[in-house]
Amino acid sequence: MRNNKSLLIFFFVTLLTSCDKDYLDIVPDNLATVDLAFSNRYNAEKYLATCYSYLPNESGINQNPALNSGDEIWYPDTQRNSNGPTVAQGFQNISNPRFDYWVGSWGGKSLYIAIRNCNIFLENVESVPGVDQFVKTKWTAEVNFLKAYYHFYLLRMYGPIVINDEAISVSASTEDTRVNRNTLEESFEYVIATMDKAITGLPETLQFEDEEMGRITKPIAAAIKARILMEYASPLFNGNPVYNSVKNAEGKQMFPTSFDASKWQRAADATKVAIDLAESVGISLFQKEDYLDPLEQNDTTLLKSALRSRVTERWNKEIIWGSTEFSSFLQFSAMPRLYPYTTNPVASNHAPTLRIAEMYYTENGVPIEEDVNYDYTNRYKTKQASGKDRFYIEPGQKTAVLNFNRETRFYADLSFDRGVWFGNGRELDTDPWYIRARRGEFASIFEINNHSVTGYWPKKLVSMKTTVKSGTDFSAYRYAFPIIRLADLYLYYAEALNEVKGAPDNEVYRYIDLVRERAGLNGVVSSWAQFSKDPSKPTTKEGMRDIIRRERMIEMSFEGNRYWDLRRWKLLEQYMNKPIRGWSVLVNDLDDYYTVRVLHNPTFNQKDYLWPIKEEELINNPNLQQNPGW
Template sequence: MNIPKTDRNKLKIFAIACVMALPACNNYLDIVPDDGMATLETAFTMRSTAIRYLYTCYGFLTSEGHLDNDHGYMSGDELWSIYDRRESGAYWGGTMFNVARGFQNATNPYGNDWNGIYEGIRCCNILIENAETVPDLPEWEKLQWIAEAKFLKAWFHFHLMRKWGPIPIIKENLPITASTEEVRVYRDPMEECFDYVIQLLDEAMEDLPLNVQSRDELGRITKPIAASVKAKIMVYAASPLFNNNTDQATLVDNRGTKLFKTDKTAEEVKARWDAAVVACSEAIELSEEANFELFVHQSRVRVNDTIRQELDLRNAITEKWNSEVIWANTHTSLGANRNLQMVSSPNLQWDQYPDMPNLYNHIQPPLKIPEMFYTNNGIPIENDLEWNGVNPYNLRVGDNTHRWYLRRDYTTVELNFNREPRFYAWMGFDGGLWYGQKAEVNDPIPGDLFWVACRAGGAQQKKGYDWGPITGYYPKKVIHYQNRQTSATGYDAITYPWPMLRLADLYLLYAEAINESEGPNGAHSNEMFFYIDAVRSRAGLPGVKEAWDEYSNSPGRYNTQAGMRQIIQRERLIELSFEGQRFWDLRRWKTAPSEYEKGIYGFKVTASRPQDYYQKILLAEQNFALKDYFWPIQTGLIEQNPNLVQNIGW
């Protein structure tokens, strides 16, 4: 680094709070020494101060699962809320929900962390440049720290790329003596951005461990994490939004450089998918070597197979550091996780505390999300022969066959019957049973279980315009089954690190890459069906071929690349629902416009009679234009640096 000594001594090291491991508590790491001023010289004079700088690099990780700071969670079409809640400052500010509402702008963009993430890249560069100088740091640890910093640097670049598309690559920090023209950097072409990030991850993997050394280090980067993130990034690089996207042909900077390559041959397009196949295969091999596997719950109480399967599915997300979570984000505060659970929960202990003011349950999925889930035969409603002629919104009374899913003798709609296990495990709804929230007992009977009654007059009814159900469905998936209401105002939430990448996600990325590379009947077809069917089997569903051949109106759909693409994409949208993945997947596939035009619908939640309640009500319309694929660069940044050409449409 070309920084004069006098300037180095004035350079503050940013003390960013970072949770680095303990499963049940937060470790906030402060690197400011006793004199209140940290310098590069003091930071790298010994291991005990240098490791704090490493944690500072981790501190710039984005906060996935945070309602205001996860830029793909409340900003799309998967969850909806009330525009002007009185309690908007209590558990979330509604910042990213403004993107969903169509209020994004270039003057002051929502979710604008451009400067902050580049600050994180700068910190990573400083550590990479200085780790070798720490005198009491073993050589193996120096290499590991540098590898961790390279991973974080790659992730920070990818975070910016996913939002803004082509970005300036920062390989090394500019010296303080840099001229104005040197500071006015250009955006690098999209292909070069992806190649650089992949290069960083390849370099990092050489020196990362297979597993962390102790539970105190959970959250630190390992070889399987780096390999899996590389696989995911390579699938993004191969996807239509980034791979020969002719819609971006006019994005050209003032040098005449095209920021998207739009004249690729079919072989060049395929090459990206071929590389993704290899990366996914290697990531799965490493993850399985590190003993990751699809999660199976070990219940502490005796429950029947139906409830056990529900717990398998729910705990794959909410059980801390379970066997399926390859990478969990310890930077997202546990308070943010608790808030997510609280705003998603109905009043749970209806028989004791029906009016708990903290459980506003004002974040809910629109009707197109429950419609999206499969039938119990593992195919979409519209393709299931058994649903031919059945109106999903006809009234139906809970029966003995569905007694573990629906309140017996309670009137609901056909949409809630004969659905796949993930529907019941991950969705709450009027008349639906909800395992947990009460003291656990052995061999429970249906009448022991909590159930939702959110029509007017029910325990979970709408109690005010900003309190109570919005659409009539709840994202049960993110709510731990052991959460408890402890009093009229008390709520105990079992918090957990947010799952950034699960093994199921990786399996489906691999299936997608194979199909896009060679179609469903190529050299890797057996692996493609094996991994997608593994995800389906854990969800209690038949394999793809069996489901479509025996139960659908379109047997053999999986035999074409287009048909298999539909199957894989739907599987991802279901399996990863409410995890913040849908927002990005719809964009990289370029299917967002068709999904958004379906509109945001809910039930008439203020009604009491079933025939009145179960009406589809349009809550909002969403538009999706070409400009919405990428964030706008803030106008002020472009005024400071005219070399940063603005994204199309902004």
Template sequence: MRKFKSLLLVLLLFSGVSCKKYLNVIPDDTGTLEYAFRNRNEAENYLFTCYTTLQQLYDPTTNAGFTTSAEIIYPNNLTQHPIQEEGFDLIRGTQTSANVGLNYWDGENGGESLWRSIRRCNTMLDNINQPVDLSAAEKQRWIAEVKFLKAYYHYYLLRLYGPIPIVKTNLDITASTDQVRVARAPVDSVFSYIVQLLDEAAPNLPPVITNKAQELGRITSVIALSVKAEVLATQASPLFNGNPDYAGVKNKDGTSLFSSTYDATKWQKAADAAKVAIDACAANGLKLYTFNAPGTLGTLPDSLVKVLTIQNAVTEKWDQNAELIWALNGPFPDQGYATPRLTQKSAINIFSNPSTFAVPLNTAELFYTDKGVPLNEDNTFDYAGRYGLRIGDNASQFYVAKGYTTINEHFNREPRFYANIAFDGGIWFGNGKTTINDMYHVEARGNSALAGPKDLNTLNITGYWPKKLANYLSVYDDGFAPIDYHLPVMRLAGLYLLYAEALNEVNGPTPEAIGYIDQVRARAGLGGVVSSWATYSKNPTKPSTKDGLRAIIHQERRIELCFEAQSGWDLRRWKEMQGVLSTPQQGWNIYQADPGNYYTPRTVVIPVFGLQNYLWPIKDNDLIIDNNLVQNPYW
């Protein structure tokens, strides 16, 4: 058997080539499908072709959950464009029905046509019985994998476009024009079909990958069950559950595409599915990750261990991360964009260490204080004076460089802040320095060599970096030596918070819901929700109401899963994206060397986001070609 990873890398070379073209390497006198399924090995190649689009999603710059969350701002006036920027530009209001960004309907502007991917899956299911040397057990597993992929491609389109056509089978080549012109299905019908496919797939998938050397990246039953929980939570969320903004949206034949009535039972289904997934994770050894320092690091202070636990829950090798439910084949490609210039040599190497993933101020302020409550709620924190200058001292030496002038807001924050955010004066453990007596710290102010020259090609435009996206062992200096990792699609902490969210929507605050939140908080070094709010919050009873606990859970998910391509999807399904993007995105006055002038907020982006932006438009030309399609609301 060819190694799965190696084959996928080959297939990625053909990512811009249709399935038909890829298979045209066969002799002219042989039927394409006959050749593709003539034996087990060729059929396996076609199975991996079905995976190809999924694996292309490993690049976060093509994932709307990453680029439209406003957790990272990417400058749009660079003279060099080494990565795809279409997704980052969407919050600037560039989306139109004539020019669709991240167009997964047609496969344009950073997207890949998921309809083509679904067609491949249907072709596989139609021809799976042809290889006579394929064992019954493998056939059963492959069918389950393809059903999962088909479900996930429908789900990805649904999150972008809402109600979509359901493609259960491929149309025959002799299909009439009327048959080709498909209409959109009601959104609840699409959700039901996705869940049906996941239910059919899960029993015939292995619970875990045992042959890790060859099969990591393939789908397991634990993945299928966890995705089902997320799908049902998405269906139950405000964007799709009785959303009044979509009440009048209909097909041309009068079929309503959205239910105008809220259905509370959808949350119960989501809660039930999440509990089944959690139990399956536990039965197969998954648990919240904790960092075990290798002997080469010596004894580390507890504060650094907490930071490395949080970082490595994302950047640990996928075969050693007990928390990882699902990651895609293909390493995270942008560590150099998330890493500050920490050495003189890296400051001139704009290709390996561009350093341009910029975190806006409101994302940095999303993280709690060390008391486990929001900055503006903490009754021990001087919120009004948060931008006042303060010098790093012994008490904070593993978070802020001793003797370095920064601001109050960078002190007494929760460990997740220091694991996620690199800031002026902040400690960077790693990049080749892994002893506590000799650590890098970030110098971001002014036109220093470490900050780079006054050129947006070489400068972070806010003064904050997404530290969690860089493995602490990766080194950027005169060259680069990244330690590859696979960005999680789902991990256990996210599933715990999803279950807590669903439980709260069903029954309000309960010990079980709060208990799952507290497990995630405890791993991050924080006290429990109830005790933290009762002791330190200006709103001590907040966790005792459904609305209050909902706000807490939403903030917990945004903190815990920050920069992991989750918040962009969450904020949409909660209908909270409009609120997040209603204010200018700000950073520091980066060209100023004096701290008093540097720490002055300045606007870097004024987002453009209205009701229409919760769903992608279908391209105008597609509506002309298929006159049974209707456009999404407000476009």
């Protein structure tokens, strides 16, 4: 049994150390407090819970920058001063940075304080009386994982970081505490080595799941190590010439100046190890056959339901590591109004952009702009749904051509005007909800700050068991929001192998095709050969790179991967300097509604690839240097 099945009820938060603003790893002068914390098993486990308590809330709209800081989601104007939209609009700053995980403000927790607590735990765990060495070894491995993960979280955001590997004595001189940032390669190698140390001591599965819910296991650590190495190998950090002139206060080169192909091989090797380990303990893709259907639906509806459940099914065997924070607010923000209410029970303002709707494949498994059979030129015009469209669109109703003849993930992940919605008490093919989203209809604007500004909703994030009852009672079904799942690893592996090899081969195709097959699509080679205007695209390294990247953006949509992926691929400048668009949702007339509207023209600069360090920190520690451009 795996820990991702359960809620983190074991880890109640009991903070035993002060949460000051000093990110340095200083042993508190009240040593009696530390002695008490490790005086018995009960107190030590509470301190262990403290180390876990700093894990960022991955389902938190104002805590996870990847949910809404890019081009994937957009909000009404009145909501665009919150953290993610502020970053997406180009308004990040050095005085009070949004999602500040260095100091700990604006949705971020100070991960340096988290690392301090981890170091204190590691220095004292062996002194806890009455605890078996096996348990101490496991605790040590868990905290080494957390320490590595917190360093990586900072590294991914800020680039070169300050490595805090042990506590600094309170008697240390002022100069000793004015530390420099380590180089990027030192930072990555430290995180990888610490993760390796954790992996050796972690169990493959939990022995007592009821008592250890939410605890780290070997498959989790191996999967996150794969993610770390993918970041290390990718263009942003692997010989990016933009950073060639960046040096620290001592004159040391902070970024590698040349591309290192061996980093892709390391990433491929680590990802394969993680895949094999995950599969060996029963982790597998969540298939149509795994969806427990009480109503004997047809295959089309079953596939839609299973694909939606790959994220929202609580007992999902695909999720390697899931956040145990309650995703209620995320679901509240993502759910459309399904019928007229007297009040506003859902916000409906977490809206996918038109670019995301266009990203998904056609029913033939190729991009809409490449499919020889798809009416791409007329995609913004309207068309009436017939009986054959009934599993996706309300028969007899008109919607955009863009919403017809798409792959099943489009309909599992997105909701739109006249689209089908299962859940909220309705799961029968013959009796679904239909979204009515034009001005004056129940899914349209209810309040100026609570509506979809694009005309789309991320259905993928809302469990079919989440309900609105009696018009006002919103009841969210609790599930583990995925931090990393098996499909993620499959696509990482295909990407890394493609970069290692001179040309894609059957192994590269195999791992992307496993994800496509689960989605009801044919393999890459056959799909492109039959339906693409560029049938040889999968046969070249460059063509396959584009295919794998698009597959990742489709499969992992709305889960906080797109932003980090575009960033590590060094593509955010390409995507974030184009207009954010949606339908003209404030009108009722059919043709006017399906007129493309520009919502914002964002600006993304080279400096935005790395988070700024808060200005106050640079004043406190003159040895720290700000990130380039800030």
